Amino acid sequence: MKLHEYQAKEVFAEAGIPVPDSQLAESVDEAVAAAEEIGYPVAVKAQVHVGGRGKAGGIKLAENEEEAREAAEAILGMDLKGYTVESVLVEAGVDFVNELYVGVTMDRGEGKPVAMVSTQGGVNIEEVAEENPEAIAREHVDPAFGMHPYQARKAVYDAGVDREHSRDVASILTTLYDLYEERDASDIEVNPVMITSDGDVIAADAVMNIDDDALFRQPDLEEMQEAAYENDLERKAGEYGFDYVRLEGNVGIIGNGAGLVMTTLDLVDYYGGQPANFLDIGGGAKAERVTNALDMVFSDENVDSVVFNIFGGITRGDEVAKGINEALEQFDEIPKPVTVRLAGTNAEEGMEILNTDLVKVEKTLEDAVQRAVSDAEEVNQ
């Protein structure tokens, strides 16, 4: 789960990290009122989970009411890399002399969190990591002990932060690590940490992604989930409890097991089609879950055909087939052509049971995918 900037800043501020004054606005008038209250200059920042918002026009500075209105008008409702901007954060402009990067993430190779500090903040840190890796000081943290204070200092000194600001920056890093640990973050970062002309150290941006698997013990963050969804399909997947990722193609994909679903996507691509989504229906395939999965894929207007790929392990193919029949029988008309492939335990029995008035049946994965791809092509012709 990705928090919006404004949500992350609420969490950071509560933990004692200095952030600029700001207000969330969902309309142009709200944005202007917020700017007036905060005082100029302000930054108007699109609240979407898209990297490089600034370059894409999602952040604008405003020196006065007119500029604030223009900025809010330009940003609210804009399409930013496929996401519609529904709210902006209006934030006090910071007069900075220096920008740093401070963050914590999991180094999965090491199985340990890693704290990072760089004096090259304000730009894409992943580019810095690629082009100039020694510009990022890294400190691995033993998760049993947590981050020792010396590690925060070491990262800050190693990164070359001025001695004058080192204590404040180390303090932000320490708080970020504590939040990372206490709030089950998967990534947490401030980029940039701004050093103001007055020598203050302030978190000008905020990224906080939460481990979905740990949300059960972060009830207050889970409450932020609703506002963190980017669109209706994400919200629907969240409600149904599906692992779902929307892509840009037109072949809808439903399967069981992450690896097999990814493989199905890959095969759609391999056979010349374009996958519309990743949807893992998980173990079993009761009618209700099948119904929900079809609802999701059918609700995506981009989808022109659907491939349903189930490898029954412990689950028996005949039971899955019954579930699919039941689910599809609820529709008066099947909105988009569905190809089903069942494999594994009792697959043949299952294929026999499937109602071929409702679905097309293929025996191999390869054939099922090719059928769905050609169905999608037909629709587009």
Place this chain on the structure above:
Amino acid sequence: MKLHEYQAKEVFAEAGIPVPDSQLAESVDEAVAAAEEIGYPVAVKAQVHVGGRGKAGGIKLAENEEEAREAAEAILGMDLKGYTVESVLVEAGVDFVNELYVGVTMDRGEGKPVAMVSTQGGVNIEEVAEENPEAIAREHVDPAFGMHPYQARKAVYDAGVDREHSRDVASILTTLYDLYEERDASDIEVNPVMITSDGDVIAADAVMNIDDDALFRQPDLEEMQEAAYENDLERKAGEYGFDYVRLEGNVGIIGNGAGLVMTTLDLVDYYGGQPANFLDIGGGAKAERVTNALDMVFSDENVDSVVFNIFGGITRGDEVAKGINEALEQFDEIPKPVTVRLAGTNAEEGMEILNTDLVKVEKTLEDAVQRAVSDAEEVNQ
């Protein structure tokens, strides 16, 4: 620092451990009023840091007002192994069917905390440990990870606690460990944990000793210190910042460094005397600290003579001698004979400086101790 039972129970109750209703009383009337409010039967319990309070008459049960009055009268003001009882805890009587022991302490040999559970509660656990060690289930805790839930369960099951109560007992152990860690305890225990006839699990006693070296980060516990002192001498030592232990003899002892002071005590005993106290004056020996140390030893009415044993390491003997002179010159009359022995850096210069009108001077530790022992014998003749 040892918390009184009532203090420890406040901490335990706040952490969610079930304890009986209770009230602290410092007079017989208060005790009776408390008993009336709580309802009979009650236990009236002396609040002193003495093991085996019950056997020594420091705990009495009362079924009615008359018995409550008698109990409070008997206990308040009584001398319990050298300590005067200044307050009692009046506590609801518990109708128990079983008594367990649950505790956490540091196993210094392993460098790890150890959690302990036994079904042989209600008696001196150290006796159980000696006579029937397998009656105590022990679980060492890795201090980097803290106690895992399985460890609490394992200790409880290994101890043979009824499956019916195991969850509640494990929960008390888990809370005790958390308190042990969060509150920098050196020992924490409940003995007994009572299983009531209704199947409830309740902490009927409470021991919580805090690591003195960690009190700086336990400000709320530090506030309990004042009430936790057992007598004026302890309070005075606390205020002066001395490591001080009162013993039962009549030769007062002041020295620098724990090992050397202990050795001085041992030599007093070796030469036929009886040490009155352990007092480590610490590094250096400025006049103020010497004055305070002498004030402490002189305030102990048992003391008949004093030996002052300083081994100057980095501190120079002549400076120590000046400090001793200055301190003793403040007295119109030296209340008890003082023998001084200086050794180490500039010891000879120091011995020459010492004002022999005020103190006796000996060159070796052995001679100084013997002199103080014979001085004390003389007073007693």
Place this chain on the structure above:
Amino acid sequence: MSILVDDDTRVVVQGITGGEGKFHAGQMIEYGTNVVAGAVPGKGGQEVHGVPVYDTVHQAVEAEDADASVVFVPPAFAGDALFEALDTDLDLVVAITEGIPTQDMAKVYKRLSEVDTRLIGPNCPGIITPGEAKLGILPGNIFESGNVGLVSRSGTLTYQVVSNLTDRGIGQTTAIGIGGDPIIGTDFVDALELFEEDEDTDAVVMCGEIGGEDEEEAAAYIAEHMDTPVAGFIAGRTAPPGKRMGHAGAIVSGSGTGTAQSKIDALNDAGVPVGDTPEEVADHIEDFL
């Protein structure tokens, strides 16, 4: 004949009284696995499928002389269950549970470095030596005893590839699902090392997917240390950066590390053919044998 598990393996099932645990313990026993005990706090003294249940893993291991456990404990309690298992002297712990918080697993991973026990998983289908023992949820009927080792980050994809092999009459020595989480116990290199040492394994299938650098490390290991031929498959070629594809570990980072292409290139450079489809993987294995 196999690696890690065989018909001598004495198995404790942690969480045997839960829905999943009970069902799969039954399946494991039916397959012939030597399930000797269950462990569930508070359920000691009960029996499940005729197997005695103990309150703690220690009691189960001691009483039944077990040397492996399979963990079906729900994710919120699974980290603790793993610490419990690692505190005994088991040789092998197989964690089936999906959805263990990553930070819990980071602590378990630290603990793993302090003990001699091997962990497989979590978020994995388990391990099977066809005809001898299965520890986990793999459907026994699709496997067949033979001379190909299989190691995979994925469950159903494993079944797919195994069917492609079994359908051609190619059996398996042992198949291991190492799990789809970012932090796992046994990784590709560990498993490949075991297959390389196993005399009966004549070829190995390795099914990787996007995320992390395990496949790249495996490629380096294969190039340097393996004589046994390996065929690969990598899922997630079409995955966009920054999106978690079902598995917590299946994510291409924003900077473009962990891509399928990087893994395919590394494997190809190590002389490992990577199939475009599961069928092609079976083709490569057939060529090796």
Place this chain on the structure above:
Amino acid sequence: MSILVDDDTRVVVQGITGGEGKFHAGQMIEYGTNVVAGAVPGKGGQEVHGVPVYDTVHQAVEAEDADASVVFVPPAFAGDALFEALDTDLDLVVAITEGIPTQDMAKVYKRLSEVDTRLIGPNCPGIITPGEAKLGILPGNIFESGNVGLVSRSGTLTYQVVSNLTDRGIGQTTAIGIGGDPIIGTDFVDALELFEEDEDTDAVVMCGEIGGEDEEEAAAYIAEHMDTPVAGFIAGRTAPPGKRMGHAGAIVSGSGTGTAQSKIDALNDAGVPVGDTPEEVADHIEDFL
């Protein structure tokens, strides 16, 4: 000639800008110790007694090729300073600080088991090889180079015993104060082992005190492994149970473990004479030589 430290030892002083740190760094340098750096966060770039100060121990160790550190950091921050020192590749860390919370030391002790660095202390006077180097606060002038090793839990008691030796013309190879806390790095057995291996150490004084079972373990070690003769002293014969005698570790438990008598008996059983007075200890050593 010595154990652990000599005139080649390159020392970092952690906390060199504080009152204690600065004073004793001066004393150490005056004694001839090769103090090469200080480490104090925020004070990098300064100099103390002509020694360069760095912001982190890592920087100090790398820049000055140090192999040992002495810690004079106040107790609230000392645990962190020890973790910092143990994260470098120093051979030896000597912690002088008194009053480190026991639970902080328990964590440090765990960390010690994961690294190759030796810790002496905390709450100790340090270590000295007379005429070569001292790391700590021991008064150099009472020591003399010779052939007796000394290991002690106490500071001033050590000075007392050393004077008794030096006064008779008996010098020391190395003297180690292992510290009076319940949890310490180097213990008696570790130190005795080093003295046993040291060719120039012909006899060893071991000054123990009440609390814990280190002396009993040392007695067992001496009986089984040592040829070098050992004389002992145990402080705290008159200590009542349950009272902490100055040192955090000097406490006889309520059940009567950790008593002086138990330690004296164990040592006597191991053939170690225990002096009733410091003078008697010197007598025993004189007899050995």
